[in-house]
Amino acid sequence: MPSLYNRLTTKKRGDIHVLANFVNIYCRENHKEAAKQEFHIADEDLRTKLRGLILCSDCSRLLEHSIAKLSLCEYDPKPSCRRCKTHCYAPGYREKVRQVMRFSGTYLIKHGRLYLLLHYWK
Numbered sequence: 001m002p003s004l005y006n007r008l009t010t011k012k013r014g015d016i017h018v019l020a021n022f023v024n025i026y027c028r029e030n031h032k033e034a035a036k037q038e039f040h041i042a043d044e045d046l047r048t049k050l051r052g053l054i055l056c057s058d059c060s061r062l063l064e065h066s067i068a069k070l071s072l073c074e075y076d077p078k079p080s081c082r083r084c085k086t087h088c089y090a091p092g093y094r095e096k097v098r099q100v101m102r103f104s105g106t107y108l109i110k111h112g113r114l115y116l117l118l119h120y121w122k
């Protein structure tokens with residue numbers, strides 16, 4: 001049985017990396033006082049790829065949920081969530097992810113790393 005990561009398309013792998021990056025920035029800048037630990041996910045390959053990601057428990061849960069939803073996304077290629085007809089996120093998570101994207105997107109623009117944002121929203 002190939003790992004979850006190996007079954008993902010290149011596009012979805014890229015989406016997961018960007019998502020992880022965005023959550024990482026959000027948590028680093030907004031949850032400075034929270035207790036944090038390395039992000040843990042069951043899939044071994046994915047865990048290796050995302051090594052070094054340090055998040056608080058709320059952000060870990062959010063990222064885990066988002067990765068699960070992204071992996072199960074029935075569309076290939078996946079449209080940007082904004083344009084998608086299927087709202088697959090659990091209540092509360094969708095708003096939270098939008099908040100993370102908005103914050104980190106603005107952060108990246110301010111820090112001249114716009115290419116990450118363009119990659120995500122294209």
Ligand SMILES: [Zn+2]
Pocket residue numbers: 026027028031034055056057058059060
């Ligand atoms: Zn956090």
